[in-house]
Amino acid sequence: MIAARQPIIAIVGATGAVGTELLAVLDQRRFPCREVRLLASARSAGSKLKFRGQALAIQELTDRSFEGVDIAFFGAGGSISRHFAPAALRAGTIIIDKTSAFRMDENVPLVIPEINGELLDAFEAPGIVAVPNCSTIIALLAVWPLHQAAGVERMVVSTYQAASGAGAAAMRELEQQAHDYAAGRPLTQEVFKRPYLFNLFSHDSRVGPDGYNDEETKLVRETHKIWDDSSVAITATCVRVPVLRCHSESINLTFRSAACEMSG
Numbered sequence: 001m002i003a004a005r006q007p008i009i010a011i012v013g014a015t016g017a018v019g020t021e022l023l024a025v026l027d028q029r030r031f032p033c034r035e036v037r038l039l040a041s042a043r044s045a046g047s048k049l050k051f052r053g054q055a056l057a058i059q060e061l062t063d064r065s066f067e068g069v070d071i072a073f074f075g076a077g078g079s080i081s082r083h084f085a086p087a088a089l090r091a092g093t094i095i096i097d098k099t100s101a102f103r104m105d106e107n108v109p110l111v112i113p114e115i116n117g118e119l120l121d122a123f124e125a126p127g128i129v130a131v132p133n134c135s136t137i138i139a140l141l142a143v144w145p146l147h148q149a150a151g152v153e154r155m156v157v158s159t160y161q162a163a164s165g166a167g168a169a170a171m172r173e174l175e176q177q178a179h180d181y182a183a184g185r186p187l188t189q190e191v192f193k194r195p196y197l198f199n200l201f202s203h204d205s206r207v208g209p210d211g212y213n214d215e216e217t218k219l220v221r222e223t224h225k226i227w228d229d230s231s232v233a234i235t236a237t238c239v240r241v242p243v244l245r246c247h248s249e250s251i252n253l254t255f256r257s258a259a260c261e262m263s264g
Contacts, residue, residue, distance in 0.1 A: 006034040010069045013076025014038035017168040063087035095128040103130045136222040151256035157236040160248040203238040
């Protein structure tokens with residue numbers, strides 16, 4: 001694990017919605033660190049973000065970016081994580097991966113600390129810790145105590161997911177469409193290729209041969225892995241809704257113990 005000294009931290013995808021939010025959280029919580037490296041694509045290199053009263057320059061992400069880095073947060077998409085994770089591991093870095101790249105890898109712990117944080121007790125650096133999908137975290141933080149008490153037999157989840165889940169570009173497009181609508185202009189449709197304002201549609205991910213989109217499949221498979229229990233029957237419907245932030249979910253549960261049956 002990390003030595004007693006304060007760690008050097010890197011944020012991969014620092015200019016995106018995940019990266020900027022993470023930087024703000026590190027600042028707000030006064031997370032102990034002696035250096036923060038902001039990593040992004042070459043086109044963002046040289047631009048600056050504020051952290052603890054200082055303007056930190058964005059550095060171009062390369063295989064050499066992780067030399068001396070203790071902890072790297074990856075939030076720039078699965079393909080970026082898969083490409084650069086080997087270089088980070090060779091540098092001895094602990095990777096906290098917020099993408100889908102390693103979630104279902106049997107050798108990578110998929111962790112919600114309040115549920116299965118004990119997996120981190122045996123974690124050794126360098127290595128990867130995967131963070132579940134946003135809709136999975138929201139559902140399981142609420143349902144886990146009930147599952148412990150009575151055993152969930154069946155779970156039906158409907159999610160209503162905000163633009164923030166699709167990144168900064170999606171948030172900007174929703175705002176732009178609001179301006180377009182107010183001005184009587186055609187709506188900008190570059191991210192979702194359809195009107196987002198005043199609209200609901202299936203989550204913007206690939207639909208598989210089983211009729212489930214990828215977001216729905218993630219919720220099912222990740223829940224089984226985190227709970228270490230594939231016997232729970234789960235179905236999900238994931239929909240994109242035109243709000244900037246804050247996903248919502250409706251969860252209907254059937255318990256093995258009838259005394260705890262409820263929905264909410």
